[in-house]
Amino acid sequence: MSTSTPVTGRAARAVTGGCLVALTVLILAAGTVLAWMVYAFHRADTGNESRREEARTVLAEKARHAAALTVRDLTAAPDADREAAEDIVLRTARDPGLGQGTVAPKVTYDKALDGLTAVGLFSGSYEVRPALWGARRPESVTRCYALAFRHDSGTWQAKVTTRPDRVCAQREAVTNGAQAAREALRAIDRTTVTRDQVRRLLDPVRTATYEVTTVTGQGRTVTVTTLVRAAGDEQCYRFVRHTDSQDQDSVTVAAVAVAHCAG
Structure with missing residues (x-):
């Protein structure tokens, strides 16, 4: 035979209901925190990838700029022989920020096309931002480019293309x-x-x-x-x-x- 009274029963039901409400609130809070963390990591990854792509775009611009400078210098030396032309390509068809002169592109001569091709590494960096906490840090990004120079009808022309990273790694x-x-x-x-x-x-x-x-x-x-x-x-x-x-x-x-x- 039960010894509980109506008051005791109501109290038990109230406690049970309160626990269910508290548990529901905790689940909702945990779900909210988890969803926010997932969003924060997704936003950080997306932002970092966007900055990485921007850095790669800058590398492409840097390679095209180096090619333009090289064409300018080759054009300014119309009497340059192959050796002098190669000196110009080695000096300007490269990333000027690398190696204090020790990082040199691989320059090859194409006799049939009367041209020179410089294959070299271009480097830059972008900022990696953490999702939740921690310091921001720079991350390097590199790309291998071939800068091809052809002497056609008395004028120099340049073409810039990418090469696999392993090609530049051989240097x-x-x-x-x-x-x-x-x-x-x-x-x-x-x-x-x-x-x-x-x-x-x-x-x-x-x-x-x-x-x-x-x-x-x-x-x-x-x-x-x-x-x-x-x-x-x-x-x-x-x-x-x-x-x-x-x-x-x-x-x-x-x-x-x-x-x-x-x-």
Whole structure:
């Protein structure tokens, strides 16, 4: 026989009803928070992807600008031979913000079309924003481009196309070799240095092999021309060592036509 009274029954039902209401409120609150988090992550991902695409658009504009500058310089040198034209392409058909001169495009000559093609990496960055908390951070973005220059009917024309990233990645070994040589040549402390002495400075560098072509001293600078070989690739570089300085910029670098390293 039940011993509960009508008052006790009503109280129990009230407690049960209150618990159900509280549980419903908690479920609704959790659902709202979850939905907001899903929206926040979706919005962050969408925003980051949009900024990444904008950065890639900037890279394309940078490549087209480099091509336009190269056409301008080639046009301004109508008497330039193949070597001089290659020097111009190496100097301007590239991303000027990369490698302090050590990152050089791979330049090939097409005799049939009387043209040069420079394949190189262009780099930029965009801001990655977190969905909920944390600091914003920059993220790099790169793209490989081929800048083709053709001499047709007395005028230079350019065409810019993308290449797979692996094509530009093949250039990394030579770039690393040039950067290592740049550091090693900071040890030059006088302008009377010889080719043998420069070779001995470069011999311990294991990232590439070096064929030193010329070493000349003038004033307070020493100019070293050397062919850098690594991973089946090669590039001729001109290093200028400023002997009155020991900072990071005391050796400047420029990629030049391979004919300069022919001796």
